[in-house]
Amino acid sequence: MTYFVWQSTPLIWALIFVLGSCVGSLINVVAYRLPIMSQPDTDTRCFNLAYPPSRCPSCARDIKPWQNVPIIGYLWLQGRTSCCDKPIAVHYLLTELITGAISVVVFAYLTSSVEPLAHNNAAFFKTLAGTFALFWWLIAIVATGRQDASNVSSLWQSFLWLGLLANLDGQYCPLPEAVGLACTAHAIGMLSLHWVTQQQDRSRLFFLGLAAGLAWFGSVFLLPLALTILGAGTVRLGATIGRFANNESSAELKLRTDQNVVATAIALSWFLSVWRT
Ligand SMILES: [Zn+2]
Structure with missing residues (x-):
């Protein structure tokens, strides 16, 4: 059996950051929709985490897919909606940045400090998945708790x-x-x-x-x-x-x-x- 030796290289860091910021984007959806979904008059068949597609919170027009790209979408739009020119709250950007950054820190920490793991793919993936789940859930809890x-x-x-x-x-x-x-x-x-x-x-x-x-x-x-x-x-x-x-x-x-x-x-x-x- 061949083992891939996990190393903290800038390329892997960049990939992990992209993965983390995508999860951050998902956390934004959870933080925005979960409090609305739990209101007694919300019909969760018509409004849930997956449906409807992203809409502008000000004018309810559909958001184009490229505008939804984590971090880049926000910077491209310079923090304002393209449909009605309303400011987009900066905490959406921060959640994506923080989730990406924490994912990279956790990955670098695991690969550098837990040396034996780097030579055992199965053990490494299990530890990595568990650790990502831990931090992503905590960020989701803090971000959702911020709203409600x-x-x-x-x-x-x-x-x-x-x-x-x-x-x-x-x-x-x-x-x-x-x-x-x-x-x-x-x-x-x-x-x-x-x-x-x-x-x-x-x-x-x-x-x-x-x-x-x-x-x-x-x-x-x-x-x-x-x-x-x-x-x-x-x-x-x-x-x-x-x-x-x-x-x-x-x-x-x-x-x-x-x-x-x-x-x-x-x-x-x-x-x-x-x-x-
Ligand atoms: Zn709008």
């Missing part, structure tokens, strides 16, 4: 199951540990939802995120989680002391911060677990 933080439970749920799948052979932590801790966190979350807290959305999504992090990394997740909660708490305290003006409702802001804290902790856990091997 209460609509990301389906993303957290699928992310939790992916974590258990990745640990079938104990890639990040032993499966019994992942299942045991994820179930415990989820059960505590469900109990607190009904008996303790009145903030149902916030509690449910926080514990769902917690369970997902534990499903991926087991007890390794707890240290980065504690550190990011501490960090976020300090920032929030500083912001309160500095009396930052904020027009958003505090519940919505807290919900979004909670999810970003958990997502950051999961990303840190990945670096920690790769660094330890």
Whole structure:
């Protein structure tokens, strides 16, 4: 059997960046459509992630395929729609750039730091696929939560199951540990939802995120989680002391911060677990 020795060359980096930015484009679709789809008066047979084709959010005219090319489409149009000359939000471009960049960083990190993997195609592809899934889901959760933080439970749920799948052979932590801790966190979350807290959305999504992090990394997740909660708490305290003006409702802001804290902790856990091997 021949093995392809994975190397971080500029050409492969460019290909990975293109792949990542295409996924970023898909994440933009999810972040825009998921909150609309979850509204009770939306008929998801007529409006879903695949249908209708991309339209201008201002005048509803169809968007031409070349205008949809990640990054290039935005730069070509100079950030304005070609149909009605309205500004296109810059976060669409940022999501594509960030997803592309993170994909390249993850690939370069895996090929350089996990040396034995580079000589085993099957193991490398499995690790790469699992890691891409991890970061792409986290970006989708943060991007969708940015629009409407209460609509990301389906993303957290699928992310939790992916974590258990990745640990079938104990890639990040032993499966019994992942299942045991994820179930415990989820059960505590469900109990607190009904008996303790009145903030149902916030509690449910926080514990769902917690369970997902534990499903991926087991007890390794707890240290980065504690550190990011501490960090976020300090920032929030500083912001309160500095009396930052904020027009958003505090519940919505807290919900979004909670999810970003958990997502950051999961990303840190990945670096920690790769660094330890
Ligand atoms: Zn338009």
